[in-house]
Structures are given as C-alpha cells and as structure tokens.
Amino acid sequence: MSTVNTVRGPIDSSEIGTTLMHEHLFAHNPELEQNLPHPEWDEEVMIEKARKSLTSLHEDKGIDTFVDLTVLGLGRYLPTVQKVAEGLPLNIVVATGYYTAKDLPTFFHTHAPDGLVGKTLGGRDPLEVMFIDDIVKGIPGTDGVKAGIIKVVTDEHGMTADVQRVFTAAARAQAETGVPISTHTNVAFANGREQQKWFRSNGVDLERTVIGHCGDSTDLDYLKELMDxxxxxxxxxxxxxxxxxxxxxxxxxxxxxxxxxxxxxxISHDAGFFSINTPPSFRAKHVPNWHHHRISDHILPEIRKRGATEQQITQMMVINPVRVLTGDAAATAAVAAKALGAGVS
Ligand SMILES: [Zn+2]
Known part of the structure; x- marks a missing residue:
C-alpha cells in the first residue's frame, strides 16, 4: 500500500511530507462531560484555535501531516476533527484502537465472543470488527473517513486480559489491513519489552510497530534494544x-x-489543544513548552547545534513516517531519494 488514509481521504506516499507521528487534537470523557461540563471546552473556540495553530504549523514550520492518536477511551469524536480538517493546508491522519491500561467497558465483556450476549450472536470480537471497519469501511458517522493507524496501550498493570484483547484485535486488524500499530508505554515499567514480546509471539511484524513514549526514557540500552x-x-x-x-x-x-x-x-509531542485530564489553563501555566510548535521552534535548532544533520532530521520526520504509515519499501525509497536529494543540494 502506498497511500495513507487521512480525514479528507487517501493521499499518496509522496504527499505525506514532514510528519508529527504522535499528537492529539481533543481528548474527552463524553459521559463525564455530559454530566460535569468542563468550563474550558467550547467547541467553536477550540476548533478555531486548532485550525489557526495547525495552519501556522504548516505555513511557518513546514509540517505537512499530523497523526492524531486519539482513540476510544480518549473520547475520539470524528465530527469535530472533520471540522478542524476542512480546507486545512495540512493532512490529519486519525487512528482506531482502544486506550485502556487495564479494563474494557462492560459492553465488551457481555459482547465478547464467549460473553453473555456475544455467545448468542456468534461471530468475531466486536473490538476486532470495529478496528477493521474503521480502517476499511470508515468510521461511523463520517461518510467514510478511514483510520490510518492503530493505537494500543500497556502501562503499570501490564498485559491484563482486557489489554490482551485489545492487542489481539489490533494484531488481526494489522494483518488484515496493513496499517501500523502505535503504542503507549510507561517509562517506569519499560513496557516496550512486554509489547515486543507479545507482538513477536502473536505474529506481528515488529517493523510495523512504533513503540511510543520512548523519549521519557534515558536508558539508551533499552531504547537500542527496541530498535535493534x-x-x-x-x-x-x-x-x-x-x-x-x-x-x-x-x-x-x-x-x-x-x-x-x-x-x-x-519525533513528536503528544500535545493537544484540549484535554479534560490536563486542561489548557493547567498546561499553559505549568507545562508551557508542551505544544505542537516545540520541535520546530526549539528541539530542531538545539539538535542542529549539537551536530544533527539535515539528513537525519529528514529521516526522522519524513522518511520514517512514510515507511511506518505505508509499509511500502519501494514508495519509501522513492520518497527518500527525493527528500535526501533535495536536502543535500
Ligand atoms: Zn498520546
């Protein structure tokens, strides 16, 4: 596959460009917010804020593609994302998957293939069906917006039974559709190891995985092990x-x-424009550098001073995203030849 699904439809590998691979627009808890509205959430204001910032990210900083890894469990809601994406000079890739470090909602227990309701219905795990349908048919209520990546989580509780169900559904969806799997880990538990072990023993090609939040670690041996x-x-x-x-x-x-x-x-930020868990006022006051322009404004200039080359930056921000998102070696080589050729000039 050499195209990637975005909110506004598939794009060719040559159009992916400079990419932030792990970001968020809006993270919600719909049930909570229906009953305890958050004073800082104003949909129109937030959409405008996101559109302005993402436009600047493209026009001033040269970012072409933004991967929003907000999935179920983080309040994924595509109609709002579509309003942000409309007419924007930047591609937004959205994800399927489930963000849980421990348990799934009761629905998935009663509807498991051997669950109270599920066994009366027959068929596959509804999680697996959902992941595949999101990628192949499109996310419900969107007129066919397709997910381009799968997101899964392990954290302090490790591979719980429910987390393994999410991983199993992700592995099957990956095998069936070819889209990559991107993960959440917790640095204190070095979850990348258990994730790789699980992927390996369940037939997932590690080349099609991104182990996330590795920058929280300063343990070079651990990080090199994951990459090796x-x-x-x-x-x-x-x-x-x-x-x-x-x-x-x-x-x-x-x-x-x-x-x-x-x-x-x-390289990316895992930043967002609104999160019920760490709202904008908290972020502005206590983590002022945590925003989508940080890499362009500060990180790249700093690593250049310390010897990082333009080729390395292009590799991390253009070529690796194309390879991960498409899984297509020929398309990646073509993009690399063009991008590195231009970079060397
Ligand atoms: Zn994230």
Whole structure:
C-alpha cells in the first residue's frame, strides 16, 4: 500500500511530507462531560484555535501531516476533527484502537465472543470488527473517513486480559489491513519489552510497530534494544516536562543519532489543544513548552547545534513516517531519494 488514509481521504506516499507521528487534537470523557461540563471546552473556540495553530504549523514550520492518536477511551469524536480538517493546508491522519491500561467497558465483556450476549450472536470480537471497519469501511458517522493507524496501550498493570484483547484485535486488524500499530508505554515499567514480546509471539511484524513514549526514557540500552529488534521508537513527548525535561530528551536523541539510529526514530509531542485530564489553563501555566510548535521552534535548532544533520532530521520526520504509515519499501525509497536529494543540494 502506498497511500495513507487521512480525514479528507487517501493521499499518496509522496504527499505525506514532514510528519508529527504522535499528537492529539481533543481528548474527552463524553459521559463525564455530559454530566460535569468542563468550563474550558467550547467547541467553536477550540476548533478555531486548532485550525489557526495547525495552519501556522504548516505555513511557518513546514509540517505537512499530523497523526492524531486519539482513540476510544480518549473520547475520539470524528465530527469535530472533520471540522478542524476542512480546507486545512495540512493532512490529519486519525487512528482506531482502544486506550485502556487495564479494563474494557462492560459492553465488551457481555459482547465478547464467549460473553453473555456475544455467545448468542456468534461471530468475531466486536473490538476486532470495529478496528477493521474503521480502517476499511470508515468510521461511523463520517461518510467514510478511514483510520490510518492503530493505537494500543500497556502501562503499570501490564498485559491484563482486557489489554490482551485489545492487542489481539489490533494484531488481526494489522494483518488484515496493513496499517501500523502505535503504542503507549510507561517509562517506569519499560513496557516496550512486554509489547515486543507479545507482538513477536502473536505474529506481528515488529517493523510495523512504533513503540511510543520512548523519549521519557534515558536508558539508551533499552531504547537500542527496541530498535535493534525492528521497531521504530517514538521520542514523542517533547515539551512534556513534568515527565522529563527537554534537555534530557535532547541528550537522548542526540546520543542515539550519534550511534546511527536515525532510521528507527520518530519525533513528536503528544500535545493537544484540549484535554479534560490536563486542561489548557493547567498546561499553559505549568507545562508551557508542551505544544505542537516545540520541535520546530526549539528541539530542531538545539539538535542542529549539537551536530544533527539535515539528513537525519529528514529521516526522522519524513522518511520514517512514510515507511511506518505505508509499509511500502519501494514508495519509501522513492520518497527518500527525493527528500535526501533535495536536502543535500
Ligand atoms: Zn498520546
């Protein structure tokens, strides 16, 4: 496959361009917000804020594609994303998957293939059906917007029974559709190892996985192990300084580039315009550097000063995203030839 699904339809691998691989627009908890509205959520204002910022991200910073990994469990709601994407000079890729570190809602228990309701219905796990339909048929209520990536999570509880169901559904959807799997990990538990072990023993090609939140770690051996095993890693929380300061994140990135790992790294922010969990006023006051312009404004200039080359930056921000999103070696090679050719001039 050499096209990638975006909110406004499929684009060719040559149009993906400079990409932020792990971001968010809006993270919600719909049930909570129906009963406890958040004073900082105003849909029109937030849509406008996102459109303005993303337009600037493209026009001033040269970002072409923004991957929104907001899935179920984080309040994914495509109609709002579509309003943001309308007429925008930047591509938005959306995800399917389920964000849970421990349990799924009761619905998925009663509707499991062997569950109270599920066994009366027969058929596949509704999680798996949902992931595949989101990628192949389109996300309900959107007139056919298709997901371009799958998101899964492990954290402090590890591979719980429900998390394994999510991983199983993701593995099957990956095998059937070819789209990549991107993960959440917790640095304290070095979850990348258990994720790779699970992927390997369940037939998922590690080349089609991005192990996320790796930039929270300063353990180079751990990070190199994940990459040597075939995964791409996400140093994807630049600006999220309550977990780790950017100076340390930069040290890790520079060290890995010096050791020749540019082909296995993507960089991003995991930032968002609204999250019920860490609302905009909190972020503005306590984590002011955590926004979608941080890499362009601060991280790239800093790593350039420390010897990172334009080729390495192009590799991480253009070529690796194309390889991960398409899984197409020929298309990736074509993009690389063009991008690196232009970079060397
Ligand atoms: Zn995220």
């Amino acid at each position: 095993n075939g995964s791409t890693i996400g140093l994807d929380r630049f600006g999220m300084e309550f977990v780790l300061d950017d100076d340390s994140r930069i040290d890790t990135l520079v060290a890995l580039l010096e050791q020749g790992y540019a082909e296995r790294i993507t």
